[in-house]
Amino acid sequence: RQGPEPPLYHVLPTCVECIVFNDQYLTCMWGSKEMPTANYSLYYWIENHMPVECKHYLQEEGINTGCWFNHSEIIQFRTFYIHINASHEGRSLVIPTKAMKLQDLVKPAPPVNLTIQNISNNQLQLTWDSMYNKPRCLEYAVRYKSNKDTRWTEHLASGKIFSFPSVDYEKYYTFYVKSKINQYCGTTQLWSEWSVPVFWGNNATDQGLGQRTPTGACPLPFCRVWVIFMPRIPNPSKNFDELFNIHQGNFPEWAGVSKDVVESFKPNYSESFCYVSELPPKEGSLPLWGGHDKPRAPPGRSSAPASSSSPGLILSKKSYVGV
């Protein structure tokens, strides 16, 4: 037993998508063949003008699903309104749409004629052309990857040129470019489709022809194999075990340096400290340091520093103590 047909507004498409393709034509699509069977009609206008019906409908299985506008019907930089009626068996409903700015709905054609030039050592230059009639209004994105990379890298470019600074001649690169209206000519997030790719580099590395096996076996009949015997690089960690375990970190002893040489490196003079202290403070103020905060002399044969507890900008120096 079939129930009553649901209201038309429950199943109508809820939005209309308009795109200006390369400033050449405009399409506004509102549905697909899954839509309920109805008679759809589109009307469009700008401010202070009368609505005009679509002259060229796009259809799927006999149902109007969109409208196609030619170049002369595209009105940019004016608020563009559309109105879609859906009528069926005497009932009529309107699909709500927003006012649009067609200059913000431009999708350029993808760039063409991608060309790569080798301009200097390890530097490539990628250039391309645009099918858009105002290329100064475009910005670009370049996407590339080598056969050794796992991810694509993407860079923006304001002009029709991209420099790739450091290329590996052993790798095989793939480049794509896409374009978009820049901020000076519109406000859009619509990128073009990616261009046809261009390739550069050595595509033979994956075939294994250039590889040399660790054993030195050569697949070609006339290649020459050089075998160089290199001593094994010793592992130093074992030798240092004795330094720490036997000689308790005494490096000269572990290294076998004689005691006389060790003694000769010890200083045979003493140098006194030159203490600098602040001027006598005013009553109530604190000195920079008290007597217990004076710097201590390192252990060794140096004279004991003289006490200089009274604050003052005094430079005191003791005479040298000879050995």
Add this chain to the structure above:
Amino acid sequence: MLQPVFFRSVFGILPLFIVLLPVNSSTCVMENTTVIREKYENILSHDIELLENMSEEYRDRCCRNKRHETPSAFFCNDTQEIRSLQNMACDMLKFFYKKKINKDFRWQTARVSCMTLEILRCRCDRESKNRKVCILLTQPSKDTLGAQDPKKKCCQELCELKETIASLRSCWNKFEKEIAR
């Protein structure tokens, strides 16, 4: 005897000439479009973007309802983009004195207006008011008034300003696209 009649007739006509003078007597000095484009892209576009961001912050529900009722009074006419930009910039200067609008928003609006006029080498009809606003921008701000809370009741001036900003941005885009041929 005819002299008083002569002077009376001459001075009687002169006020009529003044009344009949066209209101829109603003002038623009011809400027190279390449120079305009460079100044717009390198300087003004960034200030316009900032102004648009500020405009987006001050959402007002009533603007959504009124947008279709009162569409923008300014069109960016074909082949007259510079004149259209001049009209929009001059109109935007009036918002500088609208205390219901946030002070920073008003000042940035005035900045964009003055820069637009400077880049286009244009001036507005009411010369004294134009110069005063653009001169005030170069002085330390004494303006301490202005709404700090954007969420107030429907403010028609705010809605109008948002529309004008959008129109100005759109007209600059049109100018750029036109000279990009």
